[in-house]
Amino acid sequence: MNAERALDVRVTRRFHVPPGQVFDAWLDPEMIGRWMFGPNVRDEEVVLITVDGGVGGSFSFVVRRQGEEVDHVGQYIEIDRPRRLAFTWGVPKYSPDTARVRVDIVPLMTGCELTVTHELHPDWAPFTARTEAGWSKMLEALGVVLEDRSAG
Numbered sequence: 001m002n003a004e005r006a007l008d009v010r011v012t013r014r015f016h017v018p019p020g021q022v023f024d025a026w027l028d029p030e031m032i033g034r035w036m037f038g039p040n041v042r043d044e045e046v047v048l049i050t051v052d053g054g055v056g057g058s059f060s061f062v063v064r065r066q067g068e069e070v071d072h073v074g075q076y077i078e079i080d081r082p083r084r085l086a087f088t089w090g091v092p093k094y095s096p097d098t099a100r101v102r103v104d105i106v107p108l109m110t111g112c113e114l115t116v117t118h119e120l121h122p123d124w125a126p127f128t129a130r131t132e133a134g135w136s137k138m139l140e141a142l143g144v145v146l147e148d149r150s151a152g
Helices: 019-024 029-035 122-151
Strands: 007-015 045-051 058-065 068-080 084-090 098-108 111-120
Touching (some): 019 098, 019 122, 029 122, 068 098, 111 122
Antiparallel strands (some): 007 111, 068 084, 084 098
């Protein structure tokens, strides 16, 4: 990001599980492969998910879509379990640019509310609706995975 004003794409969803469970799903490779990537979210295969889940640690989420491997990479900037997680986000295959993503979790009487804020460079303005739709779909899948897990 440079000095130009980022475009914030926000998606909010409520979950009927404790904030810690929602937070932990963002750092658990097995969980990430069930709700952020893979056949529960889109037509793709999870190849390899690696997470070094400390501040300054990095992640790599490699998926195969239509025979092509795509790696989503980033570095953790802030980790405040179970309230906030912030990280960079990039897909080097398509662009050298990185974005910043912040996940805020607020406890509620029953469960919690999560807000994802994805800061896009102004050059990526045409992709705001697609970014919002992508996070919405992933958070919907996260809800299903967490409810299945708590029911079982």
